[in-house]
Amino acid sequence: MRALLPRPLIWTLAAMAATTASLPLTGCSPGAETEEVNLYSARQENLIAPLLEQFTDETGIEVNLVTGSADALLQRLRQEGRNSPADVFITVDAGRLHQAHAAGVLQAIESETLEDNIPERYRDPDGEWFGLSMRARPIMYHRDRVDPAELSTYEALTDEQWEGRICIRSSDNVYNQSLVASMIASEGADAAQAWVDGLVPNLARRPQGGDRDQIRALADGVCDVAVANTYYLGLMLEGDGRDRDVAEQIGVFWPNQDDRGTHVNVSGAGVTAHAPNRDNAIRLIEYLSSAEAQEWYAEANQEYPIRDDVPTSEILADLGDFISDDIDLYVLGKNNAEAVRIMDRGGWR
Numbered sequence: 317m318r319a320l321l322p323r324p325l326i327w328t329l330a331a332m333a334a335t336t337a338s339l340p341l342t343g344c345s346p347g348a349e350t351e352e353v354n355l356y357s358a359r360q361e362n363l364i365a366p367l368l369e370q371f372t373d374e375t376g377i378e379v380n381l382v383t384g385s386a387d388a389l390l391q392r393l394r395q396e397g398r399n400s401p402a403d404v405f406i407t408v409d410a411g412r413l414h415q416a417h418a419a420g421v422l423q424a425i426e427s428e429t430l431e432d433n434i435p436e437r438y439r440d441p442d443g444e445w446f447g448l449s450m451r452a453r454p455i456m457y458h459r460d461r462v463d464p465a466e467l468s469t470y471e472a473l474t475d476e477q478w479e480g481r482i483c484i485r486s487s488d489n490v491y492n493q494s495l496v497a498s499m500i501a502s503e504g505a506d507a508a509q510a511w512v513d514g515l516v517p518n519l520a521r522r523p524q525g526g527d528r529d530q531i532r533a534l535a536d537g538v539c540d541v542a543v544a545n546t547y548y549l550g551l552m553l554e555g556d557g558r559d560r561d562v563a564e565q566i567g568v569f570w571p572n573q574d575d576r577g578t579h580v581n582v583s584g585a586g587v588t589a590h591a592p593n594r595d596n597a598i599r600l601i602e603y604l605s606s607a608e609a610q611e612w613y614a615e616a617n618q619e620y621p622i623r624d625d626v627p628t629s630e631i632l633a634d635l636g637d638f639i640s641d642d643i644d645l646y647v648l649g650k651n652n653a654e655a656v657r658i659m660d661r662g663g664w665r
């Protein structure tokens with residue numbers, strides 16, 4: 317099987333095997349073939365590696381980790397097709413998880429553990445992907461220049477009072493595509509178009525950078541309100557130096573609390589279509605949904621646990637409770653193409 321692997325991957329896996337060789341292997345009799353699982357992850361290695369080591373400790377299954385950008389890994393899965401060594405694909409945003417589903421690189425699995433641990437709205441109805449952590453995308457504002465009483469909904473950001481005062485990243489980013497997709501689901505395509513049409517003239521600058529850059533722009537006085545994912549602010553608050561200084565100037569406002577709730581999304585995982593180690597793949601995803609793993613994973617990433625019975629980090633708890641938009645997240649993927657068309661028509665760069 318290994319001979320079928322593209323060469324750079326063999327090296328990566330061989331390097332990983334070398335670094336994990338010292339991990340204790342339980343449930344593995346001498347001379348027996350080592351149990352393993354190959355993971356393609358769009359998440360940073362340091363945000364998941366300790367959990368994978370714990371999984372190996374508990375199960376004796378070695379994890380070969382390949383990290384990369386979400387788009388590059390999806391592309392790779394497509395190109396490798398049935399020769400892919402990957403068993404599990406981890407990526408962020410239901411929009412992307414749906415893309416992977418639509419591209420045929422995942423397979424449906426059934427697991428009572430996953431159905432028990434993960435609320436229905438955070439997983440694919442066909443069983444091809446499962447949410448593992450949750451993030452919200454609220455409005456953030458500069459505490460000195462905005463009174464939170466002026467804020468109410470995403471829709472109200474189209475009001476004249478916000479002209480030239482809003483920072484948000486570009487429309488080619490899946491986070492904003494999913495936000496628009498959620499609006500299509502709840503309010504309809506015309507309302508989503510009206511929102512984009514009204515938001516674009518209120519932007520302080522041509523969209524640029526990631527969510528952290530929008531938060532920094534608030535502190536730099538470029539804009540007064542922004543829309544960004546909670547974990548960026550959480551990680552900045554947890555850090556030190558300038559990012560922490562910046563983050564301390566920022567308030568979080570939970571929009572749409574009187575109607576559909578604040579937009580939320582997930583990171584998640586699926587078993588790949590041709591997984592050579594399918595059973596181990598399911599065990600790994602089940603492990604990542606366990607209370608113990610959820611607690612560590614959510615804390616390390618400053619994300620909300622996917623399960624109600626696991627506490628959030630202190631930093632996130634300080635941001636306050638909120639009502640989240642509870643639509644089934646696969647709908648974000650279903651509405652993605654329409655969301656992109658709406659954003660293009662509205663001139664959202």
Ligand SMILES: [Fe+2]
Nearest residue numbers: 408527545548
């Ligand atoms: Fe992100």
